Amino acid sequence: MEEVKLLGFWPSPYSHRVIWALKLKGVKYEYIEQDLRNKSDLLLQYNPVHKKIPVLVHGGKPIAESLVILEYIEETWPQNPLLPKDTYERALARFWIKFGADKGPIFSVLFRYTEEEQDQNAIKEVVECLKILEEQALGDKRFFGGENIGMVDIAYGWLCHWFKATEEMIGVKLLEPSTVPRLHAWVERFKQVPIIQENLPDYTKLLAHFKSLRKKFTASDQPSNDR
């Protein structure tokens, strides 16, 4: 079997997507932690285009972009499939994964939210998004993938620890049983899945990391995508 390596960054939800997919399929890999403030030659060699993590390296060949990596993992290690068999269901899964990717900036904006700014529009947009996810993507299913977690669940995994840390940091609770009960229940259920539970960053450390990032963002205008 060819060697699998993963270049990652401990607080990154994108890194974790790849970790979860590899572990769910029982794929052995070597994890190589990256310091994004001081990018290694390895990272620059394997991802010259974006210089970001995660990067999966299989048999010496690198693949960047977490969602592209997830599709690669699915095709290369077909055991414990993360996408449905039915082509229409697969298209729906990909649609919702793309929805999450497109809405990324809406959630990033929360990083700059302060009470003084009273930026209620940012809050409104996030709540709308969460409601759409709950009503149209999740519905009454246990997981986005149905009875078991799939690629869509993995793609939205950041809604647990990472979103919770954002909420705590800005002092606004949005993903609540009172606003989106089914989505809230999904978060709790997702965190209990053994592979997920065993592979989450330390919450306290994550919160501290987010707070220091926020200082950086509020100092400059451009949010970073390196987290």
Next chain:
Amino acid sequence: MAEVKLIATTDSLFCARIEWALKLKGVEYEFIEVDIRNKSPLLLKYNPVHKKVPVLVHHGKPIAESLVILEYIEETWKNNPLLPEDPYERSMARFWAQFAGDKCLWGAWEAAKLAEGEGKVKAIESTQESLAFLEKQIEGKKYFGGEQIGFLDLAVGGIPHSLSAMEEAGGVKLLDAERFPSLHKWAQNFIEVPVIKECIPPREQLLNYFNTSISYIRSLSVAKP
């Protein structure tokens, strides 16, 4: 009733991609033109989340998002495959398709819509850096897909054509033939392929759309105190 319907407009490169894929695979479909400015009921019914085109409707079931639709078409009609067989090559096609959209197309739009100034210069630089990456990918090849048109050709296909109209409307030069000879040659070649030529959005329509959008956007920034 047609088994396959495509809800689309004639001035969108995202819609053109889908027509190209269907035609390349010889799939019969009904083209249903909608007015996206007036959000036709058909659009609201088949794409309630985004209310955009294209939407493919197969056996009454709708799929939105052009690259998602392309993957669906590829998996449903297996003749004349658009993606390579090898998973690594497939991941490269997907990676570059995403890159072309995010960095080249939207990058170009940023560069075009801004009025003269430092922001515009930076946006132009950044887009050209991205185009340089794409140039390397097509160097020495007839198509991104090799000897035949593939997924990445369809994903990048409408971009040079759109860029040319954006350049004129926005007063920028981005896809410079001297700096990007392979990309330029591929683009000229691609547009002449009959199946492609049939569905490419007319340049006049694109130019019109970009001119109107850019005037509006620039008028907003002038109006700000």
